[in-house]
Amino acid sequence: SQQGEEDPQALSIQEGENATMNCSYKTSINNLQWYRQNSGRGLVHLILIRSNEREKHSGRLRVTLDTSKKSSSLLITASRAADTASYFCATVFGTASKLTFGTGTRLQVML
Amino acid sequence: SQTIHQWPATLVQPVGSPLSLECTVEGTSNPNLYWYRQAAGRGLQLLFYSIGIDQISSEVPQNLSASRPQDRQFILSSKKLLLSDSGFYLCAWSPPSTYEQYFGPGTRLTVT
Numbered sequence: 001s002q003q004g005e006e007d008p009q010a011l012s013i014q015e016g017e018n019a020t021m022n023c024s025y026k027t028s029i030n031n032l033q034w035y036r037q038n039s040g041r042g043l044v045h046l047i048l049i050r051s052n053e054r055e056k057h058s059g060r061l062r063v064t065l066d067t068s069k070k071s072s073s074l075l076i077t078a079s080r081a082a083d084t085a086s087y088f089c090a091t092v093f094g095t096a097s098k099l100t101f102g103t104g105t106r107l108q109v110m111l
Numbered sequence: 112s113q114t115i116h117q118w119p120a121t122l123v124q125p126v127g128s129p130l131s132l133e134c135t136v137e138g139t140s141n142p143n144l145y146w147y148r149q150a151a152g153r154g155l156q157l158l159f160y161s162i163g164i165d166q167i168s169s170e171v172p173q174n175l176s177a178s179r180p181q182d183r184q185f186i187l188s189s190k191k192l193l194l195s196d197s198g199f200y201l202c203a204w205s206p207p208s209t210y211e212q213y214f215g216p217g218t219r220l221t222v223t
Contacts, residue, residue: 031210042201042214043155088154092210097143097162098170099212101155 004089004102012108019076021105023089024069030092032065032072033099037086046074046087079109113138117202117215124222130175130189132218134202137183142204144185145212146177149199161185162207197222 004025013019023032031050035043049056049065049072056063062075076083086106090099114137124130136142143162147155159177161167167177174193178186185202199219203212 033211035214040199040217040219042216043203043212045211045213048211097205097210098145098157098160099210100157101147103154 004091004100006087006089006102006105008105009103010106010108012110013079015079015081015109015111017079017109019079019083019107019109021074021087021107023072023074023102025072025089025091025100025102026070027093029067030094032063033090033092034061034063034072034074035088035090035101037088037104039085043088076107079107081109081111083107084109113204113213115202115204115213115215117200117218119218120216121219122221124192124220126194126222127191130187130192130196130220132187132200132202132220134185134187134215135183136204139183139204139206141182141207143207144179145203145205146185146187147201147203149201149217151198155201159185159187192222194222196220 004023007022033048034046037043047058047063049063060077065072086104088104089102116135145160146158149155157170161179164179175189199217201217202215205212
C-alpha cells in the first residue's frame with residue numbers, strides 16, 4: 001500500500017507547548033501535503049511541500065521533508081486550544097492528481 | 112471565491128435502499144472532483160475521481176458509482192446499500208494541474 005502512516009496516533013499537550021507529528025510513506029513522491037480535520041468536519045489544506053524542498057513554514061506551522069527516509073514532520077509551535085483536531089499527511093505520486101492519505105494524528109491541546 | 116457544497120449533511124438509510132449524494136462547486140470551471148469515504152477514526156479512502164465530464168476513475172471495487180452530469184457537479188450513488196457503506200463521505204475539488212484539494216463539509220451516512 002502507498003498509504004502513509006502518522007505517528008503518534010494521538011497526542012495530548014498543554015496550550016503553549018509545541019506539537020510534533022510525523023508521517024512516513026513508502027514510494028517516491030511528487031509532493032506531500034498536510035491537512036487538518038476538526039471533528040465531524042471536512043479537511044482543510046494546511047501546507048504543501050515539494051519533493052525537492054526540505055523545509056517549509058506557514059505561520060506557526062513548520063514542515064520538513066526527508067525523501068531519503070521517506071518521512072515528513074509537522075511542527076505546530078505555541079499550540080492553542082483551537083489547534084485541537086486530527087492531522088493527516090497526504091502524498092502525491094508522479095503527476096497524478098490523486099492524494100493518498102495517512103491514518104492521521106489526533107491532537108488535543110488542553111487549557 | 113470558490114465554494115463547495117455537499118448534501119445532505121446526514122442520512123440514515125436501510126440496507127438495500129438506494130443512495131444519492133450530491134456535490135457541487137461554485138466559482139471555478141473544469142475542476143478535478145473527488146469522492147472519499149472515511150470510516151470512524153480512520154484516514155480517507157479515495158473512491159472516485161474525475162478530471163472532466165465523462166472522465167471518472169474508480170479506485171475501489173464496490174457497489175458505489177459516480178457520475179458527473181455537469182462540469183461542477185459530482186454525484187455518488189448506489190442501487191442497494193450495504194451495512195459496510197456506513198461512513199463519512201467527503202467530496203473535494205482541486206483546480207486543474209494543481210495538487211491542493213478543498214473539501215466539502217461531508218455527509219454522514221448510517222446504513223441500518
